[in-house]
Amino acid sequence: MTDDRPTDPSARKPRVALMGEFSAGKSTLANLLLGQNSSPVQVTATQLPPVWYQLGTPGARRIGQDGSATPLPADDWSAVSPKDTRMIQAQLDADILQACDLIDLPGTSDPNMAPDFWDAFLPKVDLAIWCTPANQAWRQSEAALWEQVPPQLWTKSLLLITRIDKMQAERDRARVFARVRAEAGALFRDVLPISLTGALAGRDNDDVLEATGAAALVRFLCHALEGLEPPAPVETPRATAPTPPASRSRPAAPSAGSGTEPRIVPRRITRSKSQGARSRPEHRHA
Structure with missing residues (x-):
């Protein structure tokens, strides 16, 4: 598999992968972060190829298994098949x-994915957000696959417990959160709960973003993106999120240049440090 980087390698940005099992909320999370209501991919989960979003004039193209590029309409990718598509490259004017x-x-x-897909694709990723739904949080199949992910991603990545609002009782939400953190905390930089649909519906309201867990997600991303090392040169070819237990502290959000915390998800995720100033996060032991 060739390196399908959509940007100039001398200026490439960190790459954040959204991962998880079917119907875990990855596409809703992408819409939240990108500031859009829905994706052009209106198809079932088993028909989705990878979608690589980057900054630019809005547009998209399909990258075939043979490396060929075909323009796609801006509002409908339903005809794209993963059987002959390596990925969709999409450009958006989104602040994140x-x-x-x-x-x-x-x-x-x-x-539909080729057997060597993950081995070939994951080395391109700098940070992952793994989505696991609260009602089936952190299943054995998820744990088995995550343990095969390159270990260098573990200390940078986030385990996001989605659909936390579907659990009506605060006690049930807290129990799920505590169990997942106990079982998977050592394999991630952090574990956070979130109501994605609630955050998407109220993304312009600071109180809603805080209550749904979206604000905590912003703080994580700001901190994690600041901590990433510069990439090596590449040669050409309530009924919302529960309050986390006090036993584990969160990293403080870094300055985004204005001295204030990030306000809303898609518009305040920035990196303020110079490339050379970034350092690798310390490895967290279990």
Whole structure:
């Protein structure tokens, strides 16, 4: 598999992959971060190829398995088949894409993916957000696949418990959160709960973003993107999120240049440090 980087390698940004099993909320998370209501991919989860978002004039193209590029309409990608598509490259004028590229990956057990897909694709990723739904949080199949991910991603990546609002009782939400953190905390930089649909519906309201867990996600991303090392040169070819237990502290959000915390998800994820000033996050031991 060739390196399908959509940007000049001398100026490439960190790449954040959205991962998880089918119907875990990856595409809703992408829409939230990108500031859009829905994706042009109006198809079932098993039909989704990887979608690589980068900053630019709005447009998209399909990259075939043979490396060929075909323009796509802006509002309908339903005709794209993963059988002959390596990925969709999409450009958007979204603020988060000034700080990083977003890659919405297929469900981890997608039968349409080639056997070597993950081995070939994951080395391109700098940070992952793994989505796990609260009602089936952190299943054995998820743990087995994540343990095969390059270990250098573990200390940079986030485990996001989605659909936390579907659990009506605060006690149930807290129990799920505590169990997932105990079982998977050592394999991620952090674990956070979120109501994606609630955050998407109220993304212009600071109180809603805080209550749904979206504001905590912003703080994580700001901190994590600041901490990433510069990439090596590449040669050419309530009924919302529960309050986390006090036993584990969160990293403080870095300055985005204005001295204030990020306000809303898609518009305040920035990297303020110079490339040379970034350092690798310390490895967290279990």
